[in-house]
Amino acid sequence: MDNNISTKLVLSHTVFHTAFRADKFREVSQRDVLKQFLRARFISDFIIEIGSESPEGECYGVTSQRIFSEFCTKLEEEGTSLGKADYFQILKSFIYCVPNESINKLGVNEGIIVIADILSNRGNYDPIIITDMKKPKMNSTATEYYKKYTGQDDPKIPFLILNAKEAIRFLHGRFPKYYDLVKSRDSKYNLI
């Protein structure tokens, strides 16, 4: 396995929904939307690729329980399917959903900022927030959040915030073996 597996991908609600509830994208022919979907799916495939050979319980992807629950509710609203329980079980085996109540009381963006802060401050992990929001928006949300709670005018944000395209570039550099494996599984990834 590649070194530095302590990197954790903290998934925002935007990228989570795009990757795992993307039926709406199938009919869309616009190239940019298709790329957005493929990039989010590449990230989730990457998490599965690493997780499928890691010891059980070790998750490379992280999100909040709130984001996961909202995702489940959305799927429930879209109609019944006998496969949902199995689908949720598989996703939860790859993506750790932080159950902490104080985190889940926060907004979806603030929640993942707090998760990334905890992971980086404990020193065990190297978290990266991945978002589909326009990067300046997520960065400014994080900056405002740190300003508010540190009282500093120019606070240091102790983790990276990347969009899916930037994250794929990062993963290519850090985990070339897994990058190549994921890419080889679907020729559509040549489009991204």
Place this chain on the structure above:
Amino acid sequence: MNTQLDDIRIRKVKVLGDRAKEEAEKQGFSENDLVIVRTVIGSLPTYKLTKIEGSPTQFIRDKILNSD
């Protein structure tokens, strides 16, 4: 859903243990193939393997989420 099904997850063939790996070899899977492992516990567990073709995210959405 099969009520005897106790667990479902995705694993890579190369990390499977003895009997599950034997089943993978019997089905002609390669070391780097991803498989859905369905564990059914009767007395001794049995492992039902399905090879994932293409993107695993797409595969589980198509074959598991949309299954009836």
